[in-house]
Amino acid sequence: MQIYLYNSKKSSNFARFFAECGNKINVLTSGGKIYANCNPRKTNAKMAYLFTSESVSEGHPDKVADQISDAVLDNFLAQDPNAHVACETLVTTGQVIIAGEVTAAGYVDVQQVARETIRQIGYTKSEYKFEAESCGVLTALHEQSPDIAMGVVRQTEAQGAGDQGIMFGYATNETDNFMPLTLDLAHTLVYTLAKIRKAGKQMTYLRPDTKSQVTMEYSDSGEPLRIDTIVVSTQHDPEVTQVQITDDIRNILLPEVARRDKRYGDLLKGNFKLLVNPTGQFVIGGPHGDTGLTGRKIIVDTYGGRGAHGGGAFSGKDPSKVDRSAAYMARYIAKNMVAAGVARELLVQLSYAIGVAEPVSIYVTGEGLKVDSVRLVDYIRTHFDLTPAGIIAALKLKEPMYEETARYGHMGRKNEIVTKTFRDENGKPFSREVELFTWEKLDKVDEIKAAFKDLKI
Numbered sequence: 001m002q003i004y005l006y007n008s009k010k011s012s013n014f015a016r017f018f019a020e021c022g023n024k025i026n027v028l029t030s031g032g033k034i035y036a037n038c039n040p041r042k043t044n045a046k047m048a049y050l051f052t053s054e055s056v057s058e059g060h061p062d063k064v065a066d067q068i069s070d071a072v073l074d075n076f077l078a079q080d081p082n083a084h085v086a087c088e089t090l091v092t093t094g095q096v097i098i099a100g101e102v103t104a105a106g107y108v109d110v111q112q113v114a115r116e117t118i119r120q121i122g123y124t125k126s127e128y129k130f131e132a133e134s135c136g137v138l139t140a141l142h143e144q145s146p147d148i149a150m151g152v153v154r155q156t157e158a159q160g161a162g163d164q165g166i167m168f169g170y171a172t173n174e175t176d177n178f179m180p181l182t183l184d185l186a187h188t189l190v191y192t193l194a195k196i197r198k199a200g201k202q203m204t205y206l207r208p209d210t211k212s213q214v215t216m217e218y219s220d221s222g223e224p225l226r227i228d229t230i231v232v233s234t235q236h237d238p239e240v241t242q243v244q245i246t247d248d249i250r251n252i253l254l255p256e257v258a259r260r261d262k263r264y265g266d267l268l269k270g271n272f273k274l275l276v277n278p279t280g281q282f283v284i285g286g287p288h289g290d291t292g293l294t295g296r297k298i299i300v301d302t303y304g305g306r307g308a309h310g311g312g313a314f315s316g317k318d319p320s321k322v323d324r325s326a327a328y329m330a331r332y333i334a335k336n337m338v339a340a341g342v343a344r345e346l347l348v349q350l351s352y353a354i355g356v357a358e359p360v361s362i363y364v365t366g367e368g369l370k371v372d373s374v375r376l377v378d379y380i381r382t383h384f385d386l387t388p389a390g391i392i393a394a395l396k397l398k399e400p401m402y403e404e405t406a407r408y409g410h411m412g413r414k415n416e417i418v419t420k421t422f423r424d425e426n427g428k429p430f431s432r433e434v435e436l437f438t439w440e441k442l443d444k445v446d447e448i449k450a451a452f453k454d455l456k457i
Helices: 013-019 061-079 111-120 146-152 181-199 242-260 260-266 322-340 373-383 389-397 445-451
Strands: 002-004 026-030 033-035 048-055 086-092 095-103 136-142 165-172 206-218 224-236 272-276 345-352 360-367 416-423 429-438
Touching: 002 224, 013 445, 033 111, 033 260, 033 360, 048 224, 061 111, 086 111, 095 111, 111 136, 111 260, 181 206, 206 260, 206 389, 224 242, 272 360, 272 389, 322 345, 322 445, 345 389, 360 373
Parallel strands: 095 136, 224 272
Antiparallel strands: 002 033, 026 033, 048 206, 086 095, 165 345, 206 224, 345 360, 416 429
């Protein structure tokens, strides 16, 4: 490509020239005129890069708030599957404040639910300045707005979306659970550290609040190559030294994580930077160190910065809120599509208007996409019921399944049936079987492969 630089009035030519050539430009003169030329680069070419995801433990203050909100939701749904709940929680030094809107049959002792949740997390010592038995619990719940209810509380087949918004689902074939490797490893670090803490046999100085961060180097084709940096910040008792914590992270935590997955083991054998409690000390933590709020860790909840997030939080919301239910459905679609070989990675967007059942729009994009996006959207629209009622029925979202989602991510988790215990309106415990993470099922793969068999995916 060559362009005449002197006195040119064609500014669009300049824009195109520099966009294609970047800084690889040769300037020359000929016949008293000035020219520049280059070999245009491929504008869609990728380069090797670093990418980072973070996770936080169940003891992180924002996650404490999320778990309380979802525990309250579960206890209402256990008594009334049609309950409408929007529960927000704030936690700080010695105090829990629970507010929001609830319309439900039955009665839930919200204070008791909050204390049980805090106890399970591990805030059971007065020196934490936030403790299950002694913290104050203020409840400010009231009925759902009638303006919202009239668009949602209808006959099941006409149920409208509980709010407007955009929701995303994402999947990648980087890992067996179709999650980004950086986030999956970050979750595994804090989850494993919590298991060590609760077992009480090693690293007995650990306290509940923990964060992790994983930086991975990727090739120009998007393949993970090596770990560049791991950051672990863990709350601890004051008497332990940073040298001991770092040694224990390296010699206890990382080998335990490596045993979980062979691929982790191979990656953790490489040379990488390990940063442990970079400030030098992490004694003051949890809600005493930082106020926690429901819905403030949405990227940890989803894909660790990969794909996209629509902006709406999940925890504390019943499934009529498409912020939650449609995000789960979008993940379900994306995961089954990638598992079927439609793409190497796929992003699905759904958008809704409050009170309207059908989505306003469906959008898909991806890497290694083998199916035309128009055909793919048409397939999604005709083979998945994307109304709120259809999503709720398909994924069994009226079950009290949500407290487990509020720690270590809502996506990439194990679909399983567990027995959970709740209390009725008289305070008596009762148990029931609940299926968790229904949106992680791969039960549409064969159907998708059959639909696109002409493409031999």
